[in-house]
Amino acid sequence: MIAYLVRRILMLVPVFLAVSVVIFSILHFIPGDPIDNLLKIGSSPEARAEMEVRYGLDRPLPVQYGIWLSNVLRGDLGTAIVARRPVADLIAQALPHSLALGGLALLFSTVAGVGLGVIAALNRDRWPDRAIMGGVLLGSTMPSFWLGLILMLVFSVWLGWLPVSGARSWTALVLPVLTIGLGGTALVARITRVSMIEASGRDFVTLLHAKGLSPLRIQLGHVLRHALIPVVTILALRIGWILGGAVTVEVVFARPGLGTLLIKSLSQHDYPVVQACLLMLAMAVMLGTLLGDILQAVMDPRVRAALA
């Protein structure tokens, strides 16, 4: 297991390198001169020259990448063009907001999704199942920014229960978490239900019934445990999907997180910040899949055996 862990973490290195190459090259794909993209319009020739040296822009691309990567690894993410501050500072400000939002949304999706999925599976093809699956379908087909706006309209404007936007108090987190979480809940509920129904039909479940165990104990003690394995796998793979929802929802609720920073920087062509935001999101995705793989190995001895 420990050998596996080490190997699995080592696996992240090539993935990180691949991702960093992609993120690095974005700057060079964007139309226009990279220096123009890195500088404010109308900067002095001295500033241009300094920038060229700093990023090694007169050197071949692989060297430039090396310089950039070593800077990144030392925590130097460059200077924001618009804000004229170190990018690292901007990220440090935004990250906690996004972590809180993403983490809570993930928690909400998992708990609500598994709960609803279990209820639906236990009442298969009866009205609770139909109602939940109908709600789940609706929840996954509404654009998240729109859902956010509607929730805002209902709970903040009409009912006045919750703040409209911002990040001044914890109550401001409720609507964004709900907005992102509903999409995630739909995903988790659907997988939980399907995996539970599928697991219920397996041979070993028949044998559990034949051993005289009560149906509830079989469903919650054995079937659910199996159903959670694919739930964890897919959740880990799709962690980025939930974070992606966070990007748009942050903008809707004007929360000062990574998503808002990313969208703002994209529209302002502030590419050092864009690169840094993408790097953070990529790291979150990578850590998510790592966590998912570890959880899977913990939950399933067959996975452990295949790794040994």
Place this chain on the structure above:
Amino acid sequence: MTPPPLIRIEGLSKRFQSGGGLFAPERKMWAVRDLSLAIGRGEALGVVGESGCGKSTLARLVLRLIEPTAGRIIFDGTEITALSPAALRRMRRRMAMVFQDPYSSLDPRYTVTQVLAEPFRIQRQPLPAGAIAALLASVGLPDALAESHPHQLSGGQRQRVGIARALALHPEFVVLDEPTASLDVSIQAQIIALLADLRDRMGLTYLFISHDLGLVRYFCQRIVVMYLGAVVEVLPDTAAAPRHPYTEALMQSGFAPDPGRRRSVVPLTGEIPSPFALPPGCAFAGRCPRVTDRCRAERPLLSGDGGHPVACFHPL
């Protein structure tokens, strides 16, 4: 002078590898190890063994559906292990195979007619008028099924379609890979009777793969017994008494449908070892009642005296 065999297999071996990536350690096994055989024209040669003995790998190697690691296969004087891909494809009209699983051996999108026309299309031969009807009749299927899809047929009917497809181009040699293992006994007997009729009518040569020694003894003239990739015994005729303890155990394990002949057999203890971790000596040593130290240290080779070869230091 005996006529030359239709198929000659010399020193055939196949090694499989798995893993070897970042996540799994590399594992190697010999699915078939140093196997030599000859099949005479018109003969039905049986191959029996339990799971993991390499009999299905052998079936695919003989037709070069998978590439051998070592060894040669000579079909009617042509070394098919040395043929170019194009020449091999042309050669395939002379040999055919019937598969174990009648459910996945037919493309679910094809009608019976399309299945039976496929060999002609692949070998770029004109489809003779009435050929489909003749094929259906030869395997005892009614014309009415010609436009059916596989999912509308029973298991036995599908297997008949599979046999008709194999025989469409009048091959000389047919490999039968457990053709009845997924069928009910009543249908198994039908299919066996059909295969016997076809052999007589078309002068076919069969390589019949099965786990059922009783069935092979009924259907074949000569029987090869395999255990973990190697031939342990070749029974020259169906009445021959077993000489290898494993063959003996296989015979004892069959249940005769006769309550008058109940015997209290002592079944083999232990189970087939993993082919990935074979013992150095005889592969059967761990389960053999006649085992000695020599068996554990040294691998017995197939040696034939009196036309009844056996790979055992202590034959019965």
Place this chain on the structure above:
Amino acid sequence: MMAWPAPLRALGHPMGGLAGGWLLLVAAAAVLAPFLTPYAYDVQDLPQAYQPASAAHWLGTDEFGRDLLTRLIYGARTSLSVSAAAIAVSVLCGMVLGAAAAWFGGWPDRAVTVAVDLTWSFPEILIALILVAIIGPGTTGVMVAIAVAYLAQFTRLTRAQIMTLKGETFVEAARCLGAGTGHILFRHLLPNALAPVLVSAMLATGDAIILEATLGFFGLGAQPPVPSWGGMMSAGSALVFKAPWVIIFPGLAVAITVVAINLYGDALIAELDIRQKLRRTA
């Protein structure tokens, strides 16, 4: 026995019929937009701005006094055609990539798999945002962005389907008869992989409509005055307070259409009997 093709039989399901009806209605409205709408989509009428629903304007008017229903119908044109075209391109490329990876195996397969797994774990919206930033906003940019964002999904699905089919005995049987690569690929593997891939493409079109709307919401989609469902909502939260209907109706159009696509897709999956095939790669 199977007189009707599956897409028509799916209409016979209660939900499938309702959903299919809605989709046909929306498609017809989009095609016939100029004949159906009493107003022009781009003529501003500022005195009429922010009108709630009325007899003259069934769904009200937007911040420039343009008729919302008219713009919604024209918006369907943009949103549906952009999404469908993008997915079509994506499916084609994905099938080629996935089939090639599965067929050749070895390092090309490993390269494709790693690339696909990597992209698949990133949210489509992020991939699309970056691509639009590179290509520039507008329908072309959005189309390319959606196509690339979903490429991983179709490559993955096609690869998985072909890998499973490659192991089927009927493929081995064809090889045994002397079939070459072309015959096996085009007469066995691809025809059998087609149904699940196409159905999942249809379902993905629903997701693409949402993605298109989101990009439009950020002002990156079809550029004004051409309406798209997302673009109509791009004025964003400011309008929620002043004229919620401007936001509500385009969003509803998206949600109902996507629900309809999913319901019809479910009926189609049931008719084609491919639920198992799709689940294996979900």
Place this chain on the structure above:
Amino acid sequence: MTALLQLEAVSVAIGTVPLLDGIGLSLERGRILGLVGESGSGKSLTAMAAMGLLPLIGGRVTGGAVRFDGQDIGAMTDAQRRALRGGRIGFVTQNPMTALDPVQRIGEQVDVVSRLHLGLSHRAARARTLELLTRLRIPEAEAVAEAWPHQLSGGMKQRIVIAMALAGEPELIIADEPTTALDVTVQAQIIQILGALVRDRGLALLLITHDMGVVAQVCDRVAVLYAGRLAEEGPVGPIFAAPAHPYTAALIGCIPQDGMAKGALRGIPGAVPSALAFPPGCRFHPRCPRASDLCHRIAPLPTPRAEGRVACHHASPPPEGQP
């Protein structure tokens, strides 16, 4: 002696499709009853009915009664039925590869039965589990109890399944094709284990199989099912010596035997009909060499013959010297 398990004209349907039609069987302590037939004959469904597990597959008993030790299982509460299952009735499934929960250790899966049905503590249950494993000649029982299912071979798993069936001190074991998925040499081991259990412990065994050879070797009585109906039932010896029902005779004739003439194996023409299209009259008549006009119209009822029963209008007469 009263029967331990008695099926009284049991009919079963799944949804609206009738699958079993008036099956009558009885099994006494210390006996092995073989239940044979081709796939689609209703063997496994009979086992599910006897276990009271039909609801799992959407089925229900539509007529007759299943009695265990004189009590009607259908009239029991769910809790009473659960107490029987795993307790007085043990079950062995067809495919040991999928019968065990892959994410639970072997020992716990066996322990739970004696804890549930015998009220044993964790510790006592484990001691009992180890004793059972040892008695089933599983080497290194303690290591096996700590192992995961994927670490064991098929034959070993089937012994674990048998150990689970035995853990609740059952009086009856129902084994549904317990050897079909195993290699031939391992099949012989498992059949021998099951036979020994009946002999040594006086259990009753309902052995479901498609293999007439297995029946001939270990069973006391045999019941032959065809298309959801009982064709013939009786003691093994007379039935194999002189089967009365043409289907029984044909089934026995389908097994290749030593000294069988080439061409003697012909099989039974046609195939088992689908439950959606059972033929009228005797369901075997389309495949039957003795079928007459009567068979097309009227279904034969099981009638006593020798020490058993046969449902055929043209049953072979019993051999000389028997009633």
